[in-house]
Amino acid sequence: MNALIAGVHEFPDRKTARSALEIQALSARAALADAGLTPRDVDGYFTVAGSGGTGPLPIVDYLNLTPRYVDGTSVGGASFVVHAHHAAAAISQGRCRVALITYGSTARSAGVPVGTRERIAGDYLDQFEGIYGTSTVGLYGLVAQRHMHEYGTTGAQLAQIAVACRRHAGLNPAALYRDPITVEDVLRSPMISSPLHLLDCCVITDGGGAVVLVHPDMARDLPKPGVRILGASEAVAHTAAGRRDYLVSAAAQTAPRAFGEAGISHGDLDLAMVYDSFTITVLVTLEDLGFCKKGEGGRFVEGGRIELGGDLPINTDGGGLSSNHPGMRGIFLIIEAVRQLRGECGERQIENCRLALVHGTGGALGSRHSGATLVLGRA
Amino acid sequence: MTADYKKPLPEITAESRPFWDGCRRHEFLVQRCGDCGAFQHYPRGVCARCWGRTLEWRRSAGRGRIYTFTVTHRTQARGFKDETPYALAWVELEEGVQVLGNVVGCDPARIAIDMPVRVTFEDVTPEVSLPRFEPA
Numbered sequence A: 001m002n003a004l005i006a007g008v009h010e011f012p013d014r015k016t017a018r019s020a021l022e023i024q025a026l027s028a029r030a031a032l033a034d035a036g037l038t039p040r041d042v043d044g045y046f047t048v049a050g051s052g053g054t055g056p057l058p059i060v061d062y063l064n065l066t067p068r069y070v071d072g073t074s075v076g077g078a079s080f081v082v083h084a085h086h087a088a089a090a091i092s093q094g095r096c097r098v099a100l101i102t103y104g105s106t107a108r109s110a111g112v113p114v115g116t117r118e119r120i121a122g123d124y125l126d127q128f129e130g131i132y133g134t135s136t137v138g139l140y141g142l143v144a145q146r147h148m149h150e151y152g153t154t155g156a157q158l159a160q161i162a163v164a165c166r167r168h169a170g171l172n173p174a175a176l177y178r179d180p181i182t183v184e185d186v187l188r189s190p191m192i193s194s195p196l197h198l199l200d201c202c203v204i205t206d207g208g209g210a211v212v213l214v215h216p217d218m219a220r221d222l223p224k225p226g227v228r229i230l231g232a233s234e235a236v237a238h239t240a241a242g243r244r245d246y247l248v249s250a251a252a253q254t255a256p257r258a259f260g261e262a263g264i265s266h267g268d269l270d271l272a273m274v275y276d277s278f279t280i281t282v283l284v285t286l287e288d289l290g291f292c293k294k295g296e297g298g299r300f301v302e303g304g305r306i307e308l309g310g311d312l313p314i315n316t317d318g319g320g321l322s323s324n325h326p327g328m329r330g331i332f333l334i335i336e337a338v339r340q341l342r343g344e345c346g347e348r349q350i351e352n353c354r355l356a357l358v359h360g361t362g363g364a365l366g367s368r369h370s371g372a373t374l375v376l377g378r379a
Numbered sequence B: 001m002t003a004d005y006k007k008p009l010p011e012i013t014a015e016s017r018p019f020w021d022g023c024r025r026h027e028f029l030v031q032r033c034g035d036c037g038a039f040q041h042y043p044r045g046v047c048a049r050c051w052g053r054t055l056e057w058r059r060s061a062g063r064g065r066i067y068t069f070t071v072t073h074r075t076q077a078r079g080f081k082d083e084t085p086y087a088l089a090w091v092e093l094e095e096g097v098q099v100l101g102n103v104v105g106c107d108p109a110r111i112a113i114d115m116p117v118r119v120t121f122e123d124v125t126p127e128v129s130l131p132r133f134e135p136a
Helices: A020-034 A057-063 A079-092 A136-151 A155-169 A183-188 A216-221 A251-262 A279-289 A330-342 B017-024
Strands: A004-010 A044-046 A069-071 A098-105 A191-193 A207-214 A227-237 A271-274 A355-363 A369-378 B028-033 B055-060 B063-072 B086-093 B098-103 B116-123 B129-135
Touching: A004 A020, A004 A216, A004 A330, A020 A057, A020 A098, A020 A207, A044 A079, A069 A079, A079 A098, A079 A207, A079 A227, A079 A330, A079 A355, A079 A369, A098 A330, A136 A191, A136 A279, A136 B063, A136 B086, A155 A183, A155 A279, A191 B063, A207 A216, A207 A330, A227 A251, A227 A330, A251 A279, A251 A355, A251 A369, A271 A279, A271 A330, A279 A355, A330 A355, A330 A369, B017 B028, B017 B055, B017 B129, B063 B098
Parallel strands: A044 A069, A044 A098, A271 A355, B098 B129
Antiparallel strands: A004 A207, A004 A227, A098 A207, A227 A369, A355 A369, B028 B055, B063 B086, B063 B116, B086 B098, B116 B129
16 A cells, blocks of 8 residues: 555534535545645545435535545445545555545434434345344344353443543543443443443444545655555455354454555554444454454453553544444544544553554444454554 | 334335245245255345356245344334334344344243244235244
Protein backbone atom coordinates (compact mmCIF):
# COMPACT_ATOMS: atom_id res chain seq x y z
CA MET A 1 0.00 0.00 0.00
CA ASN A 2 1.48 3.27 -1.10
CA ALA A 3 -0.74 5.89 0.55
CA LEU A 4 -0.78 8.22 3.54
CA ILE A 5 -3.63 9.43 5.71
CA ALA A 6 -3.10 13.19 5.69
CA GLY A 7 -6.21 14.62 7.32
CA VAL A 8 -9.04 13.54 9.63
CA HIS A 9 -12.03 15.13 11.31
CA GLU A 10 -14.76 13.78 13.62
CA PHE A 11 -17.92 15.90 13.70
CA PRO A 12 -17.94 17.04 17.35
CA ASP A 13 -21.67 17.01 18.20
CA ARG A 14 -23.59 13.89 19.16
CA LYS A 15 -26.95 15.57 18.48
CA THR A 16 -27.41 18.18 15.78
CA ALA A 17 -30.02 20.00 13.72
CA ARG A 18 -27.74 19.78 10.68
CA SER A 19 -28.45 17.36 7.82
CA ALA A 20 -26.35 14.30 7.00
CA LEU A 21 -25.02 16.12 3.93
CA GLU A 22 -24.07 19.22 5.92
CA ILE A 23 -22.33 17.06 8.55
CA GLN A 24 -20.28 15.55 5.71
CA ALA A 25 -19.53 18.95 4.15
CA LEU A 26 -18.33 20.43 7.46
CA SER A 27 -16.29 17.32 8.20
CA ALA A 28 -14.73 17.28 4.71
CA ARG A 29 -13.85 20.96 5.02
CA ALA A 30 -12.14 20.41 8.37
CA ALA A 31 -10.31 17.23 7.27
CA LEU A 32 -8.95 18.96 4.14
CA ALA A 33 -7.80 21.89 6.27
CA ASP A 34 -6.14 19.36 8.61
CA ALA A 35 -4.28 18.02 5.54
CA GLY A 36 -3.40 21.50 4.26
CA LEU A 37 -5.38 20.84 1.07
CA THR A 38 -8.31 22.48 -0.70
CA PRO A 39 -11.48 21.08 -2.29
CA ARG A 40 -9.85 21.47 -5.72
CA ASP A 41 -7.23 18.90 -4.76
CA VAL A 42 -9.83 16.14 -4.27
CA ASP A 43 -9.94 13.70 -7.18
CA GLY A 44 -11.23 10.55 -5.46
CA TYR A 45 -14.48 10.23 -3.45
CA PHE A 46 -15.64 7.44 -1.18
CA THR A 47 -18.84 7.10 0.86
CA VAL A 48 -21.69 4.69 1.53
CA ALA A 49 -24.98 4.48 -0.39
CA GLY A 50 -27.67 6.64 1.20
CA SER A 51 -31.38 5.95 0.97
CA GLY A 52 -31.34 6.64 -2.77
CA GLY A 53 -28.79 3.92 -3.38
CA THR A 54 -26.57 6.14 -5.53
CA GLY A 55 -23.60 6.21 -3.19
CA PRO A 56 -21.42 9.27 -3.57
CA LEU A 57 -23.64 11.11 -6.08
CA PRO A 58 -25.61 13.37 -3.69
CA ILE A 59 -22.59 14.44 -1.63
CA VAL A 60 -20.33 14.94 -4.67
CA ASP A 61 -23.08 17.12 -6.12
CA TYR A 62 -23.55 19.02 -2.82
CA LEU A 63 -19.81 19.68 -2.58
CA ASN A 64 -19.52 20.57 -6.29
CA LEU A 65 -16.54 18.26 -6.83
CA THR A 66 -15.22 16.58 -10.00
CA PRO A 67 -13.63 13.29 -8.88
CA ARG A 68 -12.04 10.90 -11.38
CA TYR A 69 -12.53 7.93 -9.02
CA VAL A 70 -15.72 7.20 -7.02
CA ASP A 71 -16.63 4.28 -4.76
CA GLY A 72 -19.91 3.74 -2.90
CA THR A 73 -19.16 0.38 -1.35
CA SER A 74 -21.77 -0.22 1.35
CA VAL A 75 -21.08 -3.16 3.62
CA GLY A 76 -22.43 -1.75 6.88
CA GLY A 77 -20.34 -0.15 9.60
CA ALA A 78 -17.05 -1.46 8.20
CA SER A 79 -17.62 0.42 4.94
CA PHE A 80 -15.25 3.29 5.67
CA VAL A 81 -12.43 0.93 6.57
CA VAL A 82 -13.07 -0.80 3.24
CA HIS A 83 -13.04 2.65 1.58
CA ALA A 84 -9.60 3.35 3.06
CA HIS A 85 -8.36 0.02 1.66
CA HIS A 86 -9.82 0.85 -1.78
CA ALA A 87 -8.57 4.45 -1.70
CA ALA A 88 -5.06 3.32 -0.82
CA ALA A 89 -5.14 0.81 -3.68
CA ALA A 90 -6.42 3.47 -6.12
CA ILE A 91 -3.73 5.95 -5.02
CA SER A 92 -1.07 3.23 -5.27
CA GLN A 93 -2.13 2.63 -8.87
CA GLY A 94 -2.18 6.32 -9.77
CA ARG A 95 -5.95 6.35 -10.28
CA CYS A 96 -6.30 9.33 -7.96
CA ARG A 97 -4.01 11.37 -5.70
CA VAL A 98 -6.25 12.90 -3.03
CA ALA A 99 -9.06 10.65 -1.81
CA LEU A 100 -11.83 11.92 0.45
CA ILE A 101 -13.94 9.56 2.59
CA THR A 102 -17.00 11.05 4.32
CA TYR A 103 -19.90 9.94 6.49
CA GLY A 104 -22.86 11.73 8.02
CA SER A 105 -25.96 10.51 9.86
CA THR A 106 -28.75 11.92 11.99
CA ALA A 107 -29.87 8.64 13.50
CA ARG A 108 -30.36 10.13 16.99
CA SER A 109 -32.39 13.17 15.92
CA ALA A 110 -34.49 11.04 13.61
CA GLY A 111 -35.17 8.58 16.47
CA VAL A 112 -33.96 5.60 14.46
CA PRO A 113 -33.99 2.49 16.71
CA VAL A 114 -30.86 1.18 14.97
CA GLY A 115 -30.37 -1.96 17.03
CA THR A 116 -33.91 -2.98 18.00
CA ARG A 117 -35.96 -2.48 14.82
CA GLU A 118 -36.62 -5.48 12.58
CA ARG A 119 -33.70 -6.17 10.30
CA ILE A 120 -35.38 -6.07 6.89
CA ALA A 121 -33.17 -5.03 4.01
CA GLY A 122 -35.68 -5.23 1.17
CA ASP A 123 -34.02 -8.21 -0.46
CA TYR A 124 -34.69 -11.92 -1.10
CA LEU A 125 -33.23 -13.01 2.24
CA ASP A 126 -35.78 -11.10 4.35
CA GLN A 127 -38.37 -13.87 3.96
CA PHE A 128 -36.04 -16.39 5.61
CA GLU A 129 -34.55 -14.17 8.33
CA GLY A 130 -36.10 -10.73 8.84
CA ILE A 131 -39.73 -11.65 9.54
CA TYR A 132 -39.17 -13.33 12.90
CA GLY A 133 -38.62 -10.26 15.10
CA THR A 134 -35.00 -10.40 14.03
CA SER A 135 -33.16 -7.30 15.24
CA THR A 136 -29.51 -6.38 15.02
CA VAL A 137 -29.10 -6.84 18.78
CA GLY A 138 -30.76 -10.25 18.49
CA LEU A 139 -28.39 -11.39 15.76
CA TYR A 140 -25.39 -10.49 17.93
CA GLY A 141 -27.10 -12.06 20.95
CA LEU A 142 -27.17 -15.35 19.02
CA VAL A 143 -23.39 -15.28 18.78
CA ALA A 144 -22.88 -14.28 22.41
CA GLN A 145 -25.14 -17.12 23.59
CA ARG A 146 -23.19 -19.70 21.57
CA HIS A 147 -19.86 -18.31 22.77
CA MET A 148 -21.00 -18.67 26.39
CA HIS A 149 -22.14 -22.23 25.69
CA GLU A 150 -18.96 -23.40 23.97
CA TYR A 151 -16.36 -21.56 26.01
CA GLY A 152 -17.98 -20.61 29.30
CA THR A 153 -17.68 -16.92 28.55
CA THR A 154 -19.61 -14.88 31.13
CA GLY A 155 -21.73 -11.76 31.06
CA ALA A 156 -19.24 -10.20 33.47
CA GLN A 157 -16.43 -10.76 30.97
CA LEU A 158 -18.44 -9.12 28.17
CA ALA A 159 -19.22 -6.27 30.57
CA GLN A 160 -15.49 -5.64 31.07
CA ILE A 161 -15.41 -4.37 27.48
CA ALA A 162 -18.17 -1.84 28.13
CA VAL A 163 -16.45 -0.76 31.36
CA ALA A 164 -13.13 -0.21 29.53
CA CYS A 165 -14.75 1.85 26.78
CA ARG A 166 -16.62 3.96 29.36
CA ARG A 167 -13.40 4.63 31.25
CA HIS A 168 -11.81 5.86 28.03
CA ALA A 169 -14.89 7.97 27.22
CA GLY A 170 -14.36 9.72 30.54
CA LEU A 171 -11.10 11.04 29.09
CA ASN A 172 -12.75 12.19 25.84
CA PRO A 173 -14.61 15.52 26.20
CA ALA A 174 -16.65 14.78 23.03
CA ALA A 175 -17.91 11.34 24.15
CA LEU A 176 -21.66 10.91 24.62
CA TYR A 177 -21.50 9.13 28.00
CA ARG A 178 -18.58 9.85 30.33
CA ASP A 179 -19.59 8.77 33.84
CA PRO A 180 -17.81 5.58 34.92
CA ILE A 181 -19.76 2.30 34.99
CA THR A 182 -19.07 -1.02 36.69
CA VAL A 183 -19.54 -4.63 35.63
CA GLU A 184 -22.53 -4.72 37.99
CA ASP A 185 -24.05 -1.71 36.20
CA VAL A 186 -23.85 -3.55 32.89
CA LEU A 187 -25.33 -6.77 34.30
CA ARG A 188 -28.14 -4.86 36.03
CA SER A 189 -29.06 -2.85 32.93
CA PRO A 190 -32.19 -4.09 31.14
CA MET A 191 -31.88 -7.26 29.06
CA ILE A 192 -32.46 -6.42 25.38
CA SER A 193 -31.78 -9.71 23.54
CA SER A 194 -30.19 -12.33 25.75
CA PRO A 195 -27.47 -12.46 26.81
CA LEU A 196 -26.90 -8.81 25.77
CA HIS A 197 -27.96 -6.09 28.20
CA LEU A 198 -28.54 -2.44 27.32
CA LEU A 199 -24.98 -1.51 28.30
CA ASP A 200 -23.58 -4.25 26.06
CA CYS A 201 -25.00 -2.22 23.14
CA CYS A 202 -23.56 0.82 21.39
CA VAL A 203 -25.10 4.26 21.74
CA ILE A 204 -27.16 5.97 19.03
CA THR A 205 -25.86 9.39 18.02
CA ASP A 206 -25.92 11.92 15.22
CA GLY A 207 -22.52 12.44 13.71
CA GLY A 208 -20.04 11.82 10.97
CA GLY A 209 -16.53 12.52 9.88
CA ALA A 210 -14.02 12.64 7.07
CA VAL A 211 -10.64 11.14 6.19
CA VAL A 212 -8.21 12.37 3.51
CA LEU A 213 -5.69 9.99 1.90
CA VAL A 214 -2.90 11.17 -0.40
CA HIS A 215 -0.04 9.88 -2.48
CA PRO A 216 3.21 9.64 -0.45
CA ASP A 217 5.00 12.02 -2.83
CA MET A 218 2.88 14.78 -1.26
CA ALA A 219 4.27 14.02 2.21
CA ARG A 220 6.73 16.92 2.30
CA ASP A 221 3.97 19.50 1.78
CA LEU A 222 1.70 18.20 4.54
CA PRO A 223 1.38 20.33 7.69
CA LYS A 224 1.32 17.21 9.91
CA PRO A 225 3.18 13.92 9.59
CA GLY A 226 1.21 11.50 7.43
CA VAL A 227 0.05 8.14 8.76
CA ARG A 228 1.12 5.19 6.64
CA ILE A 229 -1.22 2.37 5.63
CA LEU A 230 1.05 -0.62 6.18
CA GLY A 231 -1.48 -3.37 5.56
CA ALA A 232 -5.13 -3.71 4.56
CA SER A 233 -7.58 -6.52 3.95
CA GLU A 234 -11.32 -7.11 3.74
CA ALA A 235 -13.64 -10.12 3.81
CA VAL A 236 -17.26 -11.25 4.04
CA ALA A 237 -18.58 -14.00 6.33
CA HIS A 238 -22.14 -15.25 5.68
CA THR A 239 -24.68 -18.02 6.23
CA ALA A 240 -22.58 -20.40 4.09
CA ALA A 241 -25.53 -22.32 2.63
CA GLY A 242 -26.70 -23.16 6.15
CA ARG A 243 -23.39 -24.56 7.47
CA ARG A 244 -21.78 -21.72 9.33
CA ASP A 245 -19.66 -21.58 12.48
CA TYR A 246 -21.04 -18.31 13.84
CA LEU A 247 -18.20 -17.94 16.34
CA VAL A 248 -15.67 -17.28 13.58
CA SER A 249 -15.85 -13.77 12.14
CA ALA A 250 -14.46 -12.21 8.97
CA ALA A 251 -11.47 -11.02 11.02
CA ALA A 252 -10.10 -14.58 10.84
CA GLN A 253 -9.71 -14.02 7.08
CA THR A 254 -8.46 -10.44 7.13
CA ALA A 255 -5.98 -10.56 10.00
CA PRO A 256 -3.37 -12.91 8.50
CA ARG A 257 -3.38 -10.93 5.25
CA ALA A 258 -3.16 -7.49 6.89
CA PHE A 259 -0.54 -8.53 9.45
CA GLY A 260 1.42 -10.28 6.72
CA GLU A 261 1.35 -7.30 4.38
CA ALA A 262 2.46 -4.98 7.18
CA GLY A 263 5.12 -7.43 8.33
CA ILE A 264 4.24 -6.96 11.99
CA SER A 265 3.23 -9.18 14.88
CA HIS A 266 0.61 -8.66 17.57
CA GLY A 267 3.07 -7.56 20.23
CA ASP A 268 4.20 -4.63 18.07
CA LEU A 269 0.83 -2.87 18.31
CA ASP A 270 0.30 0.07 20.65
CA LEU A 271 -3.46 0.40 20.00
CA ALA A 272 -6.35 -1.61 18.55
CA MET A 273 -9.47 0.22 17.37
CA VAL A 274 -11.98 -2.64 17.28
CA TYR A 275 -15.55 -2.13 16.09
CA ASP A 276 -17.78 -2.24 19.16
CA SER A 277 -21.38 -2.36 18.01
CA PHE A 278 -21.81 -4.73 20.96
CA THR A 279 -19.45 -6.12 23.57
CA ILE A 280 -19.53 -9.54 21.87
CA THR A 281 -18.31 -7.96 18.62
CA VAL A 282 -15.08 -6.94 20.35
CA LEU A 283 -14.58 -10.28 22.09
CA VAL A 284 -14.99 -12.38 18.93
CA THR A 285 -12.94 -9.94 16.85
CA LEU A 286 -9.99 -9.94 19.28
CA GLU A 287 -9.92 -13.75 19.09
CA ASP A 288 -10.10 -13.83 15.29
CA LEU A 289 -7.48 -11.10 14.95
CA GLY A 290 -5.23 -13.51 16.82
CA PHE A 291 -4.63 -11.61 20.06
CA CYS A 292 -5.72 -14.78 21.89
CA LYS A 293 -6.95 -18.24 20.95
CA LYS A 294 -10.56 -18.87 19.97
CA GLY A 295 -12.57 -19.16 23.16
CA GLU A 296 -10.10 -17.26 25.34
CA GLY A 297 -11.52 -13.81 24.62
CA GLY A 298 -13.37 -13.67 27.94
CA ARG A 299 -10.19 -14.11 29.94
CA PHE A 300 -8.26 -11.83 27.57
CA VAL A 301 -10.44 -8.78 28.26
CA GLU A 302 -10.23 -9.17 32.05
CA GLY A 303 -7.79 -7.42 34.35
CA GLY A 304 -7.51 -4.14 32.46
CA ARG A 305 -5.55 -5.58 29.53
CA ILE A 306 -7.67 -3.64 27.00
CA GLU A 307 -7.67 -0.37 28.98
CA LEU A 308 -5.24 2.53 28.74
CA GLY A 309 -2.13 1.38 30.56
CA GLY A 310 -2.85 -2.26 29.68
CA ASP A 311 -1.05 -4.49 27.15
CA LEU A 312 -3.51 -3.70 24.35
CA PRO A 313 -5.59 -0.56 24.83
CA ILE A 314 -8.67 -0.56 22.60
CA ASN A 315 -11.16 2.14 21.58
CA THR A 316 -9.45 4.99 23.42
CA ASP A 317 -12.16 7.46 22.32
CA GLY A 318 -14.79 5.51 24.25
CA GLY A 319 -15.88 3.50 21.23
CA GLY A 320 -19.37 3.01 19.91
CA LEU A 321 -20.31 1.72 23.35
CA SER A 322 -19.83 5.13 25.00
CA SER A 323 -18.74 7.83 22.53
CA ASN A 324 -20.15 7.80 19.00
CA HIS A 325 -22.23 5.42 16.87
CA PRO A 326 -24.58 7.12 14.35
CA GLY A 327 -25.42 3.76 12.72
CA MET A 328 -22.02 3.07 11.17
CA ARG A 329 -18.80 3.59 13.03
CA GLY A 330 -15.91 2.50 10.81
CA ILE A 331 -14.69 6.01 10.02
CA PHE A 332 -14.20 6.83 13.71
CA LEU A 333 -11.89 3.83 14.14
CA ILE A 334 -9.55 5.36 11.56
CA ILE A 335 -9.88 8.90 12.91
CA GLU A 336 -9.03 7.94 16.51
CA ALA A 337 -6.11 5.74 15.39
CA VAL A 338 -4.68 8.67 13.40
CA ARG A 339 -5.13 11.07 16.33
CA GLN A 340 -3.30 8.62 18.60
CA LEU A 341 -0.46 8.10 16.11
CA ARG A 342 -0.08 11.88 15.84
CA GLY A 343 -0.12 12.35 19.61
CA GLU A 344 -3.24 14.55 19.62
CA CYS A 345 -5.29 12.71 22.24
CA GLY A 346 -4.67 14.76 25.38
CA GLU A 347 -5.56 12.93 28.58
CA ARG A 348 -6.20 9.65 26.77
CA GLN A 349 -2.98 9.74 24.71
CA ILE A 350 -1.01 6.48 24.52
CA GLU A 351 2.64 7.29 25.18
CA ASN A 352 4.74 7.03 22.01
CA CYS A 353 1.95 5.43 19.97
CA ARG A 354 3.65 4.18 16.79
CA LEU A 355 1.58 1.31 15.44
CA ALA A 356 -2.21 0.92 15.47
CA LEU A 357 -4.66 -1.68 14.22
CA VAL A 358 -8.15 -0.83 12.95
CA HIS A 359 -10.82 -3.49 12.46
CA GLY A 360 -14.32 -2.68 11.23
CA THR A 361 -17.32 -5.01 11.34
CA GLY A 362 -20.47 -4.30 9.33
CA GLY A 363 -23.79 -6.11 9.13
CA ALA A 364 -24.58 -8.81 11.70
CA LEU A 365 -22.27 -11.41 13.23
CA GLY A 366 -25.23 -13.76 13.58
CA SER A 367 -26.09 -13.84 9.86
CA ARG A 368 -23.70 -12.07 7.47
CA HIS A 369 -21.13 -9.35 7.95
CA SER A 370 -18.15 -7.62 6.45
CA GLY A 371 -14.79 -7.27 8.13
CA ALA A 372 -11.96 -4.93 7.23
CA THR A 373 -8.54 -4.55 8.83
CA LEU A 374 -5.97 -1.76 8.51
CA VAL A 375 -2.51 -1.60 10.03
CA LEU A 376 -1.49 2.04 10.47
CA GLY A 377 1.95 3.37 11.33
CA ARG A 378 3.52 6.69 12.15
CA ALA A 379 5.44 7.92 9.12
CA MET B 1 -55.88 -18.39 11.97
CA THR B 2 -55.06 -14.76 12.68
CA ALA B 3 -56.91 -12.43 10.33
CA ASP B 4 -54.94 -9.39 11.40
CA TYR B 5 -51.36 -10.59 11.51
CA LYS B 6 -49.32 -7.47 12.41
CA LYS B 7 -45.81 -8.79 11.84
CA PRO B 8 -43.87 -8.71 8.58
CA LEU B 9 -44.87 -11.37 6.05
CA PRO B 10 -42.57 -13.09 3.56
CA GLU B 11 -42.43 -11.43 0.16
CA ILE B 12 -42.75 -14.61 -1.85
CA THR B 13 -41.12 -14.75 -5.29
CA ALA B 14 -41.16 -17.34 -8.05
CA GLU B 15 -37.82 -18.56 -6.74
CA SER B 16 -39.11 -19.18 -3.20
CA ARG B 17 -42.69 -20.18 -4.11
CA PRO B 18 -42.15 -23.97 -3.76
CA PHE B 19 -40.79 -23.50 -0.22
CA TRP B 20 -43.75 -21.39 0.87
CA ASP B 21 -46.25 -23.67 -0.89
CA GLY B 22 -44.67 -26.47 1.15
CA CYS B 23 -45.18 -24.49 4.36
CA ARG B 24 -48.82 -23.98 3.36
CA ARG B 25 -49.12 -27.80 3.29
CA HIS B 26 -47.20 -27.93 6.61
CA GLU B 27 -44.17 -29.48 4.93
CA PHE B 28 -40.68 -28.05 5.45
CA LEU B 29 -38.78 -28.36 2.16
CA VAL B 30 -35.03 -28.20 1.77
CA GLN B 31 -33.17 -28.20 -1.51
CA ARG B 32 -30.78 -31.00 -2.46
CA CYS B 33 -28.35 -30.67 -5.34
CA GLY B 34 -28.72 -33.42 -7.96
CA ASP B 35 -25.10 -32.86 -9.05
CA CYS B 36 -23.16 -32.88 -5.77
CA GLY B 37 -25.75 -34.13 -3.26
CA ALA B 38 -25.50 -31.15 -0.89
CA PHE B 39 -28.54 -29.96 1.08
CA GLN B 40 -29.02 -26.23 1.41
CA HIS B 41 -31.18 -23.64 3.12
CA TYR B 42 -32.37 -20.95 2.30
CA PRO B 43 -33.54 -22.13 -1.12
CA ARG B 44 -31.99 -20.52 -4.20
CA GLY B 45 -31.57 -20.90 -7.93
CA VAL B 46 -28.16 -22.57 -7.79
CA CYS B 47 -26.44 -25.05 -5.51
CA ALA B 48 -24.36 -22.96 -3.12
CA ARG B 49 -21.64 -25.63 -3.09
CA CYS B 50 -21.12 -26.44 -6.78
CA TRP B 51 -23.37 -23.86 -8.52
CA GLY B 52 -25.20 -26.73 -10.17
CA ARG B 53 -28.74 -26.15 -11.44
CA THR B 54 -30.33 -29.56 -10.84
CA LEU B 55 -31.92 -28.73 -7.49
CA GLU B 56 -34.56 -31.02 -6.03
CA TRP B 57 -37.02 -30.19 -3.27
CA ARG B 58 -36.97 -32.74 -0.44
CA ARG B 59 -39.38 -32.88 2.47
CA SER B 60 -37.42 -32.54 5.69
CA ALA B 61 -38.51 -34.41 8.79
CA GLY B 62 -38.22 -30.96 10.39
CA ARG B 63 -36.24 -32.33 13.32
CA GLY B 64 -33.12 -30.73 14.68
CA ARG B 65 -31.37 -29.10 17.60
CA ILE B 66 -30.96 -25.53 18.72
CA TYR B 67 -27.52 -24.31 17.56
CA THR B 68 -27.96 -20.98 19.33
CA PHE B 69 -30.80 -18.71 20.46
CA THR B 70 -31.64 -15.30 21.88
CA VAL B 71 -34.62 -14.22 23.94
CA THR B 72 -35.68 -10.68 23.10
CA HIS B 73 -37.12 -8.55 25.87
CA ARG B 74 -37.08 -5.16 24.17
CA THR B 75 -37.76 -4.59 20.50
CA GLN B 76 -39.16 -2.13 17.99
CA ALA B 77 -39.76 -4.92 15.46
CA ARG B 78 -43.24 -4.58 13.96
CA GLY B 79 -45.79 -6.76 15.73
CA PHE B 80 -43.32 -8.22 18.22
CA LYS B 81 -43.26 -5.33 20.71
CA ASP B 82 -46.30 -6.59 22.63
CA GLU B 83 -45.20 -10.24 22.60
CA THR B 84 -41.94 -10.04 24.51
CA PRO B 85 -40.16 -12.07 25.59
CA TYR B 86 -39.89 -14.17 22.43
CA ALA B 87 -37.19 -16.53 21.22
CA LEU B 88 -35.24 -16.56 17.97
CA ALA B 89 -32.90 -19.43 17.15
CA TRP B 90 -30.62 -20.92 14.56
CA VAL B 91 -31.85 -24.52 14.42
CA GLU B 92 -29.61 -27.16 12.88
CA LEU B 93 -31.79 -29.67 11.03
CA GLU B 94 -30.87 -33.35 10.79
CA GLU B 95 -30.06 -32.65 7.12
CA GLY B 96 -27.18 -30.54 8.43
CA VAL B 97 -28.46 -27.10 7.47
CA GLN B 98 -29.23 -24.19 9.80
CA VAL B 99 -32.64 -22.49 9.76
CA LEU B 100 -33.48 -19.22 11.51
CA GLY B 101 -36.85 -19.07 13.23
CA ASN B 102 -38.90 -18.49 16.35
CA VAL B 103 -39.10 -21.11 19.09
CA VAL B 104 -42.64 -21.49 20.46
CA GLY B 105 -44.55 -23.82 22.72
CA CYS B 106 -42.38 -23.44 25.78
CA ASP B 107 -41.29 -20.86 28.31
CA PRO B 108 -38.39 -18.94 26.68
CA ALA B 109 -36.47 -19.34 29.95
CA ARG B 110 -36.39 -23.12 29.32
CA ILE B 111 -34.73 -22.89 25.91
CA ALA B 112 -31.16 -24.16 25.74
CA ILE B 113 -28.53 -24.86 23.13
CA ASP B 114 -28.66 -28.48 21.85
CA MET B 115 -32.33 -28.79 22.85
CA PRO B 116 -34.14 -31.09 20.37
CA VAL B 117 -36.85 -29.30 18.42
CA ARG B 118 -39.25 -30.03 15.57
CA VAL B 119 -40.90 -27.79 13.05
CA THR B 120 -44.51 -26.73 13.44
CA PHE B 121 -46.52 -24.37 11.29
CA GLU B 122 -48.73 -21.40 12.05
CA ASP B 123 -51.31 -20.36 9.46
CA VAL B 124 -50.93 -16.61 9.86
CA THR B 125 -53.00 -15.55 6.81
CA PRO B 126 -55.12 -17.49 4.31
CA GLU B 127 -52.07 -17.53 1.99
CA VAL B 128 -49.10 -17.82 4.35
CA SER B 129 -48.06 -20.42 6.91
CA LEU B 130 -44.88 -19.75 8.83
CA PRO B 131 -42.51 -22.44 10.11
CA ARG B 132 -41.84 -22.37 13.86
CA PHE B 133 -39.88 -24.69 16.12
CA GLU B 134 -41.15 -26.32 19.30
CA PRO B 135 -39.55 -28.70 21.81
CA ALA B 136 -39.45 -32.24 20.38
